[in-house]
Amino acid sequence: MELQNISAEQVLSVVLKSPMVKIDRDKFLRKELYPYCVDDSVINDALVYNPAYAGVKKDIIDKIAKSVISYETNKVTAMSFATGIPGGLAMFATVPADITQYFVFMLRIMQKLAYLYGFEDFGLSEDEISDDTLNQLLVFLGVMMGVQGANAAVKALAEVATNNVAKKLAQKALMKTAIYPIVKKIAPKIGIRMTKQIFANGVSKVVPVIGGVITGGLSFITFKPCAYRLKNSFGELPICDPDNYK
Numbered sequence: 001m002e003l004q005n006i007s008a009e010q011v012l013s014v015v016l017k018s019p020m021v022k023i024d025r026d027k028f029l030r031k032e033l034y035p036y037c038v039d040d041s042v043i044n045d046a047l048v049y050n051p052a053y054a055g056v057k058k059d060i061i062d063k064i065a066k067s068v069i070s071y072e073t074n075k076v077t078a079m080s081f082a083t084g085i086p087g088g089l090a091m092f093a094t095v096p097a098d099i100t101q102y103f104v105f106m107l108r109i110m111q112k113l114a115y116l117y118g119f120e121d122f123g124l125s126e127d128e129i130s131d132d133t134l135n136q137l138l139v140f141l142g143v144m145m146g147v148q149g150a151n152a153a154v155k156a157l158a159e160v161a162t163n164n165v166a167k168k169l170a171q172k173a174l175m176k177t178a179i180y181p182i183v184k185k186i187a188p189k190i191g192i193r194m195t196k197q198i199f200a201n202g203v204s205k206v207v208p209v210i211g212g213v214i215t216g217g218l219s220f221i222t223f224k225p226c227a228y229r230l231k232n233s234f235g236e237l238p239i240c241d242p243d244n245y246k
Contacts (some may be wrong), residue, residue, distance in 0.1 A: 012137060015103045016129055023111040025121045032064045032116070050118035053245045061116050061240060062231075068112045069227045076105035076223050102223070109227045110140050117234035119161055143233045144226035151233055158237040162244065 015021060026047050033056065037043050051061055100127055118213035122133055136157065142150030238244040 008138060008141065010136065011103055012107075012141075013129075013133065015100055015107060016124060017122050018100065021104045021107050022124045023108055023115070025115045027112070028112060028117045029115055032068070035061050036064075036239045050120075050239070052240045052242045055242050057242065058240055059142070059145050062235065065113055065231050065235075068116075069109060069231065070230060072105050072109040072112070073224045073227065076102060081239060082220050083092065087125070104227065105223065106141065106144060107137070108232060109223075110137070110144065113227070113234055114140065116240075117231075117237065118158070118239035140230060154233055155237065158234075158239045162237075162239040 015219065028045055029051065030043055033043050033046055033051065037046075037054075041057065042054045046056060052058070107124075111124075114122070123130070124133070124134070139150055139153040139157065143154055170207060
């Protein structure tokens with residue numbers, strides 16, 4: 001069976017309407033940093049600026065990142081198993097809900113990793129999303145899905161974010177000049193990867209019960225490497241290095 005390639009922007013527009021997708025940056029960072037930060041001023045600086053600026057060591061950020069990746073992986077795997085039973089030949093009627101759920105968790109872990117490694121709040125809203133935010137989501141999603149060219153855009157985003165971390169300056173100029181052309185190139189490739197993921201999940205539903213196992217397994221196999229690609233990409237950036245702010 002053939003599937004027409006879907007648009008990454010269309011998937012994100014649906015996914016962003018889910019009440020589960022938004023991560024509260026301040027609550028998340030406060031909860032995760034609390035066990036490692038004796039001084040409240042460190043946590044406060046992490047919220048105002050970012051963890052590296054506050055002096056949180058990178059090995060601590062890496063440790064927290066691995067923990068949240070495991071947490072979100074287990075959640076998406078369990079939910080994928082539950083929604084994988086049954087399917088039959090009517091599988092494509094349920095694929096949109098499944099793929100929406102999968103990418104909800106992709107955006108959840110994306111936000112958590114971005115906040116840990118120094119990026120500002122995404123400002124996600126169920127009502128509307130700015131073009132700049134959408135482009136940033138596409139760039140990070142491109143990294144997660146191994147799309148060539150996405151890492152270069154992440155470095156450009158991080159460079160501006162590092163320079164502006166204390167000034168809270170807008171990144172619109174960068175988005176329109178350096179990022180937008182890259183997004184235009186990688187967005188179709190992301191759509192192709194999404195289509196393949198939908199097809200894989202859909203085919204796994206043909207066999208009832210076993211389909212749940214396969215779907216959950218596919219989510220586990222694909223989700224964790226995607227998260228680690230983004231983690232590793234962020235980990236190489238100066239934005240998450242405390243020495244960079246001295």
